[in-house]
Amino acid sequence: MHVPDGFLDAPTSVVTGAVAAAGVGLALRGARRELDDRTAPLAGLVAAFVFATQMLNFPVASGTSGHLMGGAIAAVLVGPWTGVLCTSVVFLVQCLLFADGGVTALGTNIVLMGLTTVLVGWLVFRGLQAVLPRRPSLVPVAAGIGAFVSVPAAALLFVVLYAVGGAAPVPLDNLTTAMVGVHLLIGIGEGVITFLAVGSIVAVRPDLCYGARRVLAARELEIRPAATGASA
Amino acid sequence: MGAGHGHKLHFHGHSPVHRAPAHLKVVALLAFVVLVVATPREWFWAFGVHLAVVLAVIGVSRVPPSYLLKRMVVEVPFVVFALLLPFVAHGPHTEVLGVTVSEPGLLGAWGLLAKGTLGVLASLTLAATTEPHDLLAGLERLRLPDLLVQIMGFMVRYLDVVTTELQRMRVARESRGFSARNPTHWPVLARAAGALFIRSYERGERVHLAMLSRGYTGRMPR
Numbered sequence: 001m002h003v004p005d006g007f008l009d010a011p012t013s014v015v016t017g018a019v020a021a022a023g024v025g026l027a028l029r030g031a032r033r034e035l036d037d038r039t040a041p042l043a044g045l046v047a048a049f050v051f052a053t054q055m056l057n058f059p060v061a062s063g064t065s066g067h068l069m070g071g072a073i074a075a076v077l078v079g080p081w082t083g084v085l086c087t088s089v090v091f092l093v094q095c096l097l098f099a100d101g102g103v104t105a106l107g108t109n110i111v112l113m114g115l116t117t118v119l120v121g122w123l124v125f126r127g128l129q130a131v132l133p134r135r136p137s138l139v140p141v142a143a144g145i146g147a148f149v150s151v152p153a154a155a156l157l158f159v160v161l162y163a164v165g166g167a168a169p170v171p172l173d174n175l176t177t178a179m180v181g182v183h184l185l186i187g188i189g190e191g192v193i194t195f196l197a198v199g200s201i202v203a204v205r206p207d208l209c210y211g212a213r214r215v216l217a218a219r220e221l222e223i224r225p226a227a228t229g230a231s232a
Numbered sequence: 233m234g235a236g237h238g239h240k241l242h243f244h245g246h247s248p249v250h251r252a253p254a255h256l257k258v259v260a261l262l263a264f265v266v267l268v269v270a271t272p273r274e275w276f277w278a279f280g281v282h283l284a285v286v287l288a289v290i291g292v293s294r295v296p297p298s299y300l301l302k303r304m305v306v307e308v309p310f311v312v313f314a315l316l317l318p319f320v321a322h323g324p325h326t327e328v329l330g331v332t333v334s335e336p337g338l339l340g341a342w343g344l345l346a347k348g349t350l351g352v353l354a355s356l357t358l359a360a361t362t363e364p365h366d367l368l369a370g371l372e373r374l375r376l377p378d379l380l381v382q383i384m385g386f387m388v389r390y391l392d393v394v395t396t397e398l399q400r401m402r403v404a405r406e407s408r409g410f411s412a413r414n415p416t417h418w419p420v421l422a423r424a425a426g427a428l429f430i431r432s433y434e435r436g437e438r439v440h441l442a443m444l445s446r447g448y449t450g451r452m453p454r
Binding site: 013025038041048053058068088092093099100193 | 241258261262265266268269270303306307310317320321337343344346347348350351352354355356358359364367377379380382383384385386387388389390391393394395397398412413414415417418419421422423424425426427428429430432433435436437439440443448449450452
């Protein structure tokens with residue numbers, strides 16, 4: 001859900017805009033390390049993928065449905081820097097070509113759903129990877145938990161921004177309970193879908209999953225004797 | 233959320249608004265919306281002036297108002313929030329049509345609706361009158377980092393390719409009798425998302441190789 005114009009006051013929008021610009025600037029440098037001169041075409045295609053998955057509706061119950069926000073899954077699949085670039089470009093295109101999300105709120109949207117979800121998702125993912133044993137089957141698990149945490153984290157940051165520059169005096173404890181409560185539920189969906197989608201990618205092309213590279217590098221070549229009776 | 237992003241917003245035309253340089257349009261949109269957001273919500277007359285400006289630009293652009301109105305559905309979730317605001321906000325309460333509502337909440341709801349609607353209307357006008365490649369050239373002239381413009385260019389170029397790929401997967405699923413109704417069907421949809429990622433990534437690699445073989449060195453030719 002994109003923040004529209006006028007939801008937060010002008011000073012807050014300017015500050016989030018500056019934070020977003022700084023974040024994207026850092027990501028532009030970092031992505032060069034992740035992808036070198038492949039950055040433009042690959043990040044562009046991954047951004048198109050993130051945009052498309054937001055159109056893939058997952059039915060919940062009785063006619064309601066939701067879709068992926070995609071910050072955490074992008075971080076796990078292509079790395080945090082490229083993930084920030086992809087999600088930011090998605091918001092830029094949605095804002096300018098689809099009028100989705102306000103122009104002055106572009107910075108806010110990038111900070112909330114781009115920087116925060118990617119960063120939180122990635123940190124939780126990496127933290128879990130450090131603790132869990134290095135097995136390919138655990139990559140989707142860590143990705144799913146990262147995605148689950150990233151959504152309420154973004155909601156919490158939204159409440160903080162609203163407390164600083166919100167348009168109307170809503171009791172903050174109520175707003176916090178409502179936002180974090182609803183987004184815990186959304187986060188469960190995001191986590192499960194991320195787990196399933198990353199699982200299907202690791203099963204087919206583990207080399208494409210940025211977050212799985214360390215695990216793959218730790219794998220040793222096994223030589224197993226052929227079963228008896230098998231023809232050569 | 234939930235609303236599709238798939239429709240093309242561009243409305244073909246040759247009005248002065250269509251022909252205006254894209255970078256000027258982006259700057260004008262940004263300046264206008266900043267002005268709208270910074271306007272105190274008690275200045276009711278000022279919002280009338282803002283609306284008149286947007287309507288005048290739409291009038292000059294000759295984009296049918298019904299075309300823009302239909303596309304204002306992106307605003308709906310926040311209209312719902314704005315309508316709830318008078319009931320949940322605190323402050324002195326007042327009575328409107330026999331219902332007790334919070335006064336600052338009412339004012340906040342008005343501010344949200346007015347500013348949000350003006351913002352969406354102005355953004356829709358930009359989207360309806362600007363071709364994507366003009367917009368990219370405009371952003372480049374506005375000194376947006378070259379790499380960012382390139383990424384955006386590739387995204388816009390392959391957006392339809394990737395979304396129709398997703399569409400074909402849906403047709404393939406449904407022609408085999410699948411229809412997603414509840415969370416037990418999520419694994420199938422998630423695998424579709426996974427396949428879409430692999431196809432998109434591999435397409436990106438092919439595009440990169442094709443560009444290298446045509447002499448790409450990290451910058452797009454002018």
